[in-house]
Amino acid sequence: MFVLGIVPPVATLAVFYGRYLRKLSGVTQDSLADATQLAEERIGNIRTVRAFAKENSELQIYMNKISHVLQLAKKEAVARAGFYGATGLTGNLIVLTVLYKGGLMMGEAHMTVGELTSFMMYAFWVGISIGGLGSFYSVLMKGLGAGSRLWELLERKPAMPLNEGIVLLPEEFKGAIEFRGVQFAYPTRQEFSVFNGLDLSIPAGSVMAIVGSSGSGKSTLVSLLLRLYDPVLGTITIDGHNIRSLNPRCLRENIGVVNQEPILFSCSIAENIAYGATKDGDLMMCDIEEAAKVANALEFIRTFPKGFQTMVGEKGVLLSGGQKQRVAIARALLKNPRILLLDEATSALDSENEYLVKEALDRLMEGRTVLIIAHRLSTIQNADAVAVLDQGKIVECGSHQQLLTNSKGLFRKLVEKQTIFQNSQKFVLNA
Incomplete structure (x- = not known):
């Protein structure tokens, strides 16, 4: 002791x-x-x-x-x-x-x-x-x-399930989308509401364009449809099913996304395109080549010494903007989604690349429900309907021509501002 x-x-x-x-x-x-x-x-x-x-x-x-x-x-x-x-x-x-x-x-x-x-x-x-x-x-x-x-x-418990919920069969997934009374704020900025009672209906197989000023929440629609976030209030339905009840994996397998700045992995072109395949076991090289051909990517890929085995570098840094965009489109083509989300897919390209990408997108959009988010209003003239987003709500919705006839509408004001800006650019170039 x-x-x-x-x-x-x-x-x-x-x-x-x-x-x-x-x-x-x-x-x-x-x-x-x-x-x-x-x-x-x-x-x-x-x-x-x-x-x-x-x-x-x-x-x-x-x-x-x-x-x-x-x-x-x-x-x-x-x-x-x-x-x-x-x-x-x-x-x-x-x-x-x-x-x-x-x-x-x-x-x-x-x-x-x-x-x-x-x-x-x-x-x-x-x-x-x-x-x-x-x-x-x-x-x-x-x-x-x-x-x-x-x-x-x-x-930590996941805020949403990873692989649980209703699994729709391919023939059941048509692609009709509807937003009903959606209110949303990002978890890190809960005091700032992005949407305040958003209502929008997109019929299956139609092309809907979303326009609005920067920060109005256009890209947030993509995040909500992919169920990267859930709305605070309101519902988002696909073919009548609340996406909260759907299996997130099934949901995302049927949605293709082409962003303004596509993210490529540090591997070969073939591997980046193949990333879009939902069933890797059934994938063949001819499928990758066909997707690249439809996306207007085959021609520039063949100019590389290693062809499809060319390494793209980290985030695709070894490819130009137009080349990365076309590889991303080929990846989305291989996925063959029922719903296609185009988030400013051509806004950062020059005229030549924009034409090639737009041509590839037109092929990709055939027979699908398409949601186009665009700043360049000239790229949405062929959309079935245009929705104008402002202050968290849809303030106008109709065809391109219908919205232009409304002299006091926000869409016409946006078109006029962009036309003035484009004319001033042409004047500078001519000078």
Whole structure:
């Protein structure tokens, strides 16, 4: 009991030390994640960094973040060293205490040399064990601090199911879309409503164009249809089925998307096109070539020495904008979706590439329900109907010609502004 009197103070120290190290370890992991995220983002967009000559400033920002991580690591090292020293000192104090108390007891003839030697051996092993326990406890607390983030991810419940719900057969999926009283705000900006009672009906097999000013929520419609988000209020139905009740995987397999800036993977052209196939086992190279041909991509692909095996680089950086767009269209063709979402698919292209992409899109749109989101109003003249989105609602809906006849309508104002802008550009070019 005399010897073990040293243990309670060390145990108390261990409790406070464990809490401190656990918290410090979590903060260190978060800081390291921030620094890694910064490096990954800047390296992935190195062309933008160099275009703005920001190499030095970005390097300085990264050095500051890494320096912060280093300072936290130093704090952790000092705390661990102090605790190791305290536990090691405790073990040595136990041995010294045994020698001191045992010497007194031998002097009073209460203990023999053999008994003291035996007790010394026991005390020695207890001291070593306490020193080792300190090391184990320190590593355990560090692991608990770093593992708390991992447990948060493991215990997180998905906001929506991944592969559950009603599965529609191919012949049941017609593509009729309807928005009824949809209200929506992004989870990170809940105070700002994107839609306030949106109502829109798109018949199966028709082409609906959505126009509106920037920030009106046009691209948000695509995210809601793909069920990347759920509306706060209201319903979105496809063929009369609420998409909340549909299997998300089945839903997305029947929807094709062509974005303004298509994302390609860092692999070959053939692999990027094949990514659109819903059944990889039945896919053949002739199917990939046919999709590329319909998408007006076959001609430029054959100019590459390796053809379809040409690597496109990270995010398709080795291809031009028009080439990436046509590869994305070929990918959507191979998917053969019932619903097609075109999000500014030609707005970033020059005239020649726009013509080729538009020709490919016209082929892709045949026999499907199509939702076109466009800034260039000249690209939607052939749409069956045009819906004008403003302040979270559809304020006008009708054919292109019908909307133009409304002199006070928002659509006509948008057309007039764009016409004035285009005429001024032509004047500058002629000058």
